Amino acid sequence: MEILVCARRVPDTSENEIELNSTGNDIERDELVYSINEPDNYAVEEALQITAKVGGQVTVVTVGGEDDEEILRREMAMGANQGVLISDDAFQGSDGKGIATILKGFAQKGNYDLILTGVQAEDGGAQVGGMLAAMLDYPFASLVNSIEVLDGKKLKVGREIAGGNREMNEIDLPCVLSIQTGINEPRYVGMRGIRAVASVPIPTPSASELGIDPATVGSSAAKVKRVDYFVPALGKGAEMLRGSREENVEKVLELVAAKGGLK
Amino acid sequence: MLEGIQSGANPTSWLAQGQALFLFLHVLGVACFGYIVAKRLVPLIRAERDPRLDRPWARLGKVFRFWLGQWKHPRYKTAGTLHILIFTGFILLAMRAFTVLIVGVSPNFVMPGLSGETGHLYEVATDYAATVVFLCMVLAITRRAVFKPARYEVPAKFGKAHKADAIFLLALIAILMVADSLFEAAKAAGQVQPGQHIEFAAALSLPWLLKIFLVSLPLSVLGGLCFAGYLLHELTFYFLLCYRPFGIQFHVETSLFNVYFSKLDRGKLKPVKWGVSDEHLDQVKSFGVKTFEDFTWKHMLDFYSCADCGRCSDNCPANAVGRPLSPRFISIKARDYAFQHYPMFGRSDNGQPLIGSIYSDDEIWSCTTCGACEEECPLLVEYIDKIVDLRRGMVDDGAVPQSMQKPLKALNSRGNPYGKMEKKKADWANAKDFQQVCQVKTLDKKNGADTLYFVDSITSFDDRLQSIGRATAKILGHVGENFGILGAAEKDSGHDVRRFGEETLFLALRDHNTDAIKASGVTRIVTADPHAYNALKHDYKDVPPVEHISQVIARGVRSGKIEFRPVENGNDVYTYHDPCYLGRHNQVYDDPRDVLDAIPGLKRVEMARSRDRSFCCGGGGLMLFYEPKEDQRIGVKRVQMAAEAGANVIVTACPFCMVNIEDAIKVAGFEGKMTAIDLAELVDQQIVRERPVVTTEAVEIPQECVAGR
Numbered sequence: 001m002e003i004l005v006c007a008r009r010v011p012d013t014s015e016n017e018i019e020l021n022s023t024g025n026d027i028e029r030d031e032l033v034y035s036i037n038e039p040d041n042y043a044v045e046e047a048l049q050i051t052a053k054v055g056g057q058v059t060v061v062t063v064g065g066e067d068d069e070e071i072l073r074r075e076m077a078m079g080a081n082q083g084v085l086i087s088d089d090a091f092q093g094s095d096g097k098g099i100a101t102i103l104k105g106f107a108q109k110g111n112y113d114l115i116l117t118g119v120q121a122e123d124g125g126a127q128v129g130g131m132l133a134a135m136l137d138y139p140f141a142s143l144v145n146s147i148e149v150l151d152g153k154k155l156k157v158g159r160e161i162a163g164g165n166r167e168m169n170e171i172d173l174p175c176v177l178s179i180q181t182g183i184n185e186p187r188y189v190g191m192r193g194i195r196a197v198a199s200v201p202i203p204t205p206s207a208s209e210l211g212i213d214p215a216t217v218g219s220s221a222a223k224v225k226r227v228d229y230f231v232p233a234l235g236k237g238a239e240m241l242r243g244s245r246e247e248n249v250e251k252v253l254e255l256v257a258a259k260g261g262l263k
Numbered sequence: 264m265l266e267g268i269q270s271g272a273n274p275t276s277w278l279a280q281g282q283a284l285f286l287f288l289h290v291l292g293v294a295c296f297g298y299i300v301a302k303r304l305v306p307l308i309r310a311e312r313d314p315r316l317d318r319p320w321a322r323l324g325k326v327f328r329f330w331l332g333q334w335k336h337p338r339y340k341t342a343g344t345l346h347i348l349i350f351t352g353f354i355l356l357a358m359r360a361f362t363v364l365i366v367g368v369s370p371n372f373v374m375p376g377l378s379g380e381t382g383h384l385y386e387v388a389t390d391y392a393a394t395v396v397f398l399c400m401v402l403a404i405t406r407r408a409v410f411k412p413a414r415y416e417v418p419a420k421f422g423k424a425h426k427a428d429a430i431f432l433l434a435l436i437a438i439l440m441v442a443d444s445l446f447e448a449a450k451a452a453g454q455v456q457p458g459q460h461i462e463f464a465a466a467l468s469l470p471w472l473l474k475i476f477l478v479s480l481p482l483s484v485l486g487g488l489c490f491a492g493y494l495l496h497e498l499t500f501y502f503l504l505c506y507r508p509f510g511i512q513f514h515v516e517t518s519l520f521n522v523y524f525s526k527l528d529r530g531k532l533k534p535v536k537w538g539v540s541d542e543h544l545d546q547v548k549s550f551g552v553k554t555f556e557d558f559t560w561k562h563m564l565d566f567y568s569c570a571d572c573g574r575c576s577d578n579c580p581a582n583a584v585g586r587p588l589s590p591r592f593i594s595i596k597a598r599d600y601a602f603q604h605y606p607m608f609g610r611s612d613n614g615q616p617l618i619g620s621i622y623s624d625d626e627i628w629s630c631t632t633c634g635a636c637e638e639e640c641p642l643l644v645e646y647i648d649k650i651v652d653l654r655r656g657m658v659d660d661g662a663v664p665q666s667m668q669k670p671l672k673a674l675n676s677r678g679n680p681y682g683k684m685e686k687k688k689a690d691w692a693n694a695k696d697f698q699q700v701c702q703v704k705t706l707d708k709k710n711g712a713d714t715l716y717f718v719d720s721i722t723s724f725d726d727r728l729q730s731i732g733r734a735t736a737k738i739l740g741h742v743g744e745n746f747g748i749l750g751a752a753e754k755d756s757g758h759d760v761r762r763f764g765e766e767t768l769f770l771a772l773r774d775h776n777t778d779a780i781k782a783s784g785v786t787r788i789v790t791a792d793p794h795a796y797n798a799l800k801h802d803y804k805d806v807p808p809v810e811h812i813s814q815v816i817a818r819g820v821r822s823g824k825i826e827f828r829p830v831e832n833g834n835d836v837y838t839y840h841d842p843c844y845l846g847r848h849n850q851v852y853d854d855p856r857d858v859l860d861a862i863p864g865l866k867r868v869e870m871a872r873s874r875d876r877s878f879c880c881g882g883g884g885l886m887l888f889y890e891p892k893e894d895q896r897i898g899v900k901r902v903q904m905a906a907e908a909g910a911n912v913i914v915t916a917c918p919f920c921m922v923n924i925e926d927a928i929k930v931a932g933f934e935g936k937m938t939a940i941d942l943a944e945l946v947d948q949q950i951v952r953e954r955p956v957v958t959t960e961a962v963e964i965p966q967e968c969v970a971g972r
Contacts, residue, residue: 015673015682031684033676078661187661188668191675192767195545 001056001149001173003047004112005080006103006132007040008062009071010122025229036071039118043179045186046147047116048079054149057081059110063091063102072202077193078186083200088207093219096127101217103128104135105210114155115176119143126178133176141171142178277453277486278370278493285367285497292501299508299607300516306555306563306605312537313559315524322523325643330522335641338876339574341406345399346641349436352396353515356443359389360500363443367493390447390468393440397469400437404430414573421592422599425511425571432503432512439499440469446492448473453485509602511571518642521568524561525643530801530848533559533648535655535766544766551655551764554614555597555604558649565644566601569594575636575646580879581629585894588629590636590646596621618657627653628664629891631882632762633843638875647762654764667763670888675768678754678775679720680885689750691722691729692736701737705750706783714739714746715785717809719795720755721883721918727925728918734947735791735812741950742819746789752779758798758844759884773803780806789815791943793844793917794883800849811845812943813916817854820861826951829863837867838910839942840901840924841877842917855916855942862949870908878904881927883919898927902937916942 011018011027012035019028036044047058060075061084062068072083086106094102107115115133119142120126126142133140146158150170159167160180171177207214215221239255241248256262278285315322328334333350336343362374377385406412407430417424447470455478465471477485507513514521536547537559552558558566575590576582582589600621605611618624630650637646657663663671670680678685692703704710716739722732739746757772780788788809790796799809819825839859845851852874859867872878881897882889902924905913913924924939940948 012672012676012682014669015677017684031686035672035676185665186668188658188663188671189661190658190671190765190767191771192545192550192659193661195767 001050001054001113002111003051003056003058003114003116004107004110005040005043005047005058005060005075006062006115006117006128007044007060007071007075008037008118008121008124009034009064009068010037010124013122020229020231025226027229034067034070036074037118037121037124039120039179039181041075041118041186042181042183043116043118044075044078044080045184046179047114048187049184050114050147050149056113059084059112061086061103061106063087063094063099069202073194073197073200074189076197076200077189083202085202085204086206086210087204088212088214090207090212090214090218093222094217095222095224096125097131097223098217098221100128100131100135102207102210102212103132105207105212106205107132107136109205109210113173115174117176117178119178119180129176129178136174136176139171139175140177141169141175143180144177145180145183147177147183277450277489278367281490281494282368282370285493288497288501289364289368292497292504295501295505296508299505302605302607303508303513303567305611306601307560309556310558310560310563311556313533313561314537315561318527321527322525325525325527326519326523329525329641329643330519333641335639338639342412342572345403345406348395349399349403352392352399355388355392356396358385359443363446363493363496364500367497387465390444390465390470393444394465394467394469397437397440397444400433400440404433404437407433414577415571418589420587421589421596428510429571432506432510435499435503435506439496439503442492442496442499444469444473444492446489446496448477449485449489449492452477452480453482453489508567511569514568514570514642517564517568521564521642521644524564526645526648528801529850530797530844532651532761532802541770544770549656550659550766551657552649552652553616553618553656553660555600555617556614557652557656558597562645562649562652563597563601565642565649566594566598568642569598569644570642571595572641574639574641575644578635578639578876580631580633580635580881580897580900581891581893583878583900584897586629586891587623587626590630593622593626593646593649594644618653618662622653624657624662624664625892627657628889629893631843631879631886631897633879633882634847635843635876635879638847651762651764654762655766656764658764658766664889666890667885667888670885671760671763671765671768674755674757674760674772678772679724680755680888681720681724683724685751688718688723688753689748691718691724691732692748694729694733697733701733701740703736704747706747706785710747711784712745712747713786714744715780715783715788715807716746716748717756717780717788717790717792717795717799718748718753719790719792719918721922722792723753725918725922728921731791731918731921731941731943734941734943735789737947738812738816738819738825738943738950739789741952742815742824744789744815747783747785749776749779749783752782754779756792756795756798756802758794758802759886761798761802763885769802773798777803777806791916791918791941793842793849794919797844797848811849811851811854811916813845813851813855813858816858816942816946820858825946827862827946827949828951830865830949833864833866835866835912836910837865837912837914838870838905838908839867839873840870840880840905840913840915840920841874842915842920843877843879844883845916846877847875855914858942858946859914862945868908868910870904870910872904880915880917880920880923882923883917887919887922896923896927896930898923899931902927902931902933906931906933906937911937913937913939914942914945915939 011032016032021028044060051058058080059082060072060080062072063086065087069085072085076083086102091102117129129142130140141157141159143160144157145160148156150156153173155171155173157169157171157177159169161167241251243251333347336346358374365372407426452474507515535544535550539547573591579590604614627650632647634647673682674680677683689705706712716736718732722728754772754775757769760772761769785807787807788799789812790809791812793811796809796811799806816825837859839855841852859865878901879897880901915921915924921939921941928934928937928939
């Protein structure tokens with residue numbers, strides 16, 4: 001099975017202290033460390049597990065610049081057969097639809113049975129997967145937390161439903177799935193693995209090579225524009241109980257019951 | 264009938280009839296043993312290299328102490344005493360065994376040097392030796408069969424009980440002793456009868472007793488018994504020789520080599536591959552131990568040498584709380600696998616990955632590398648290097664538990680497992696009220712110092728543990744050290760990154776820190792973190808000498824630079840918990856205790872498990888991020904031990920111990936009844952300050968800040 005995983009490089013929320021920049025329209029990016037968007041990493045792991053079972057190739061693709069190469073190398077160290085960096089000045093300032101358009105251009109050049117995206121980017125809006133599916137006229141399932149290959153033409157996918165329920169769906173290939181974290185346990189990638197793929201060439205197709213009309217992407221085509229970015233004011237803080245342990249237990253039970261948490 | 268008996272004059276000639284048979288048995292026995300040993304050596308030849316021919320004098324010293332001197336055995340009184348007696352008996356009997364074997368084919372043979380009076384004395388000694396060994400076997404069998412010490416039990420998950428085999432082997436030795444004595448007694452009795460010179464047999468020994476019963480028997484029967492005793496001796500001897508390489512008694516043959524080739528450098532880890540420098544590691548295709556042949560030959564010899572005594576697991580904290588690790592079975596399972604993988608007949612099979620077949624992931628991640636197993640092993644079997652090698656293999660294959668991937672990634676990008684920003688590294692020293700009493704300078708091109716205080720990640724970033732950092736800085740100032748810290752330039756020491764198998768990341772951290780330390784121009788290093796201490800001392804190369812703060816304090820106390828005021832609450836009972844990487848791995852046991860004993864009015868008790876038998880707190884470094892399967896926390900067991908000792912204050916000298924012990928105090932329900940304090944914190948609290956506290960930069964310290972702390 002030929003699998004394409006769309007990935008993205010994001011500031012790692014657990015290793016950064018996110019602060020606003022002075023103009024207030026973005027975060028301060030000077031001392032940030034980046035990594036692959038976590039759900040995308042699960043998607044790559046899932047792709048690798050599928051191809052380990054049924055054979056095939058895994059390609060990881062991202063839209064961006066030179067800096068974004070690091071996540072491709074990381075996923076190649078993990079086992080992806082190829083990394084592709086789609087890069088063009090014309091892509092600057094693309095909105096979700098623009099990114100989906102670019103990815104569509106790339107996907108059509110290949111022959112992919114399955115396209116995976118992470119459920120959402122940590123700094124994004126969970127838009128690209130669905131739009132990409134629509135543009136390609138492929139079926140789409142979101143929030144996927146299990147995949148079983150039924151035969152060459154169908155998958156059985158599990159989806160997470162609010163309230164902790166699950167539903168199972170059959171979906172025809174080719175299709176697009178957005179992958180939920182927790183679907184698997186991604187393997188560890190150390191510095192050593194990344195070094196081993198350091199010199200593997202990464203193709204960097206441009207808009208023209210992919211036949212993408214520059215007018216459909218980039219800031220000029222973006223119909224969604226960020227106008228503000230801020231840290232919401234903190235609400236009323238937690239109530240601290242300062243009695244003895246027994247008193248606190250009593251009080252907690254009382255409070256939880258009052259809010260309807262205990263029946 | 265035997266000719267010798269007819270003539271009645273020469274009992275040694277009773278054996279002459281069997282010469283051909285004995286010769287045949289000798290040749291057969293030796294050939295079988297040779298074949299078996301050769302087969303056992305095959306995997307060792309295919310194993311990874313492991314240079315252990317250096318420092319012969321140090322190695323001989325180990326042989327004298329641990330093999331001939333049986334140094335570790337008395338740690339277990341009963342079993343140890345029995346073993347020392349058996350071992351001494353075997354050593355004494357070794358020469359006799361050879362003599363007896365040769366006598367079968369050359370009846371008048373006398374071992375050179377053992378004729379005349381010396382020979383008689385030696386005979387008396389061996390008569391007693393055989394008797395003592397025999398009695399020890401009876402006791403050992405009784406112990407195994409009746410008293411059943413818990414540490415010999417085999418939990419169901421690790422396979423079948425080894426009891427029957429152990430008793431069988433013990434019984435064979437008992438038979439060997441009886442056969443030898445019977446042969447000896449019959450021979451002596453035969454010489455008494457015709458009124459010849461009476462062979463001296465040691466009073467109350469086994470041969471002496473047997474002789475009493477035999478002396479009235481006719482010569483023909485004696486001849487038969489002599490022959491039978493000899494034959495039984497020979498058969499048992501060779502059977503044992505050839506059977507031992509199949510199980511727990513192989514150590515009789517291998518122990519001498521295992522001890523001679525044992526590890527000489529405490530606290531150090533083996534490199535990924537011997538003979539490959541760090542710079543060339545990238546060319547190594549596979550890291551660590553994945554299949555059996557990835558072990559070094561010495562590690563395989565360890566497996567052969569394990570005597571199944573269970574002392575390692577009896578002391579293992581992971582085993583004590585029901586984690587899936589039992590060091591004894593790291594060896595036993597590998598040995599069983601080796602025997603099946605390299606069969607006596609035919610070729611070795613293809614082999615399989617060890618993780619998932621004989622070992623499980625959790626088993627290997629469960630180890631805290633505390634070293635209790637190695638400290639206890641009478642045969643000096645190594646475990647930490649094997650565990651780390653197995654982890655290196657898992658890391659190489661990407662099989663790292665999810666909970667540890669985040670901290671490893673953060674170590675890679677930020678240089679600490681918490682993902683904190685580098686610029687916050689010195690925040691602990693920048694607290695306002697602390698800066699008033701102690702200013703810690705960050706070393707750079709402008710600010711130099713003699714001494715570097717290497718803080719390490721946990722002390723820098725953990726709110727609770729920053730107080731250990733501040734106490735350490737104040738103490739260094741008090742004793743007049745001109746010191747500083749690296750601040751943002753200091754990354755994690757990587758100590759536990761390495762012990763969790765991530766060698767490449769460790770090397771990156773080490774190289775970064777080495778450059779920063781060198782650039783700072785310091786001539787010595789002090790740390791309050793035993794893990795950093797061990798890393799800087801053993802894992803780093805070409806850095807200035809390093810000391811733990813407890814050593815600095817002890818020196819200050821001895822020189823009179825540090826004086827203490829009496830403890831405020833005279834009812835408190837203190838106990839000192841030895842951190843593994845200060846105590847066992849670096850032998851710093853006395854300095855912290857001397858410091859505590861120098862505090863007036865401080866009552867100190869020892870826990871049952873202290874010093875080199877200290878019980879791990881639960882493990883430091885990345886172990887804090889691992890989620891083990893266990894019945895109980897290791898730390899909870901430890902604080903219970905402190906309670907049993909009657910202590911209500913646990914003093915430790917390691918930030919990781921502090922985390923684990925303070926948590927354990929809460930979990931064990933001792934909150935309010937028991938506290939934990941770091942040695943540096945306690946010293947800082949009790950120190951008598953006559954002069955201003957710390958001036959690493961010349962600053963005026965307001966006197967009230969000093970007094971008011």
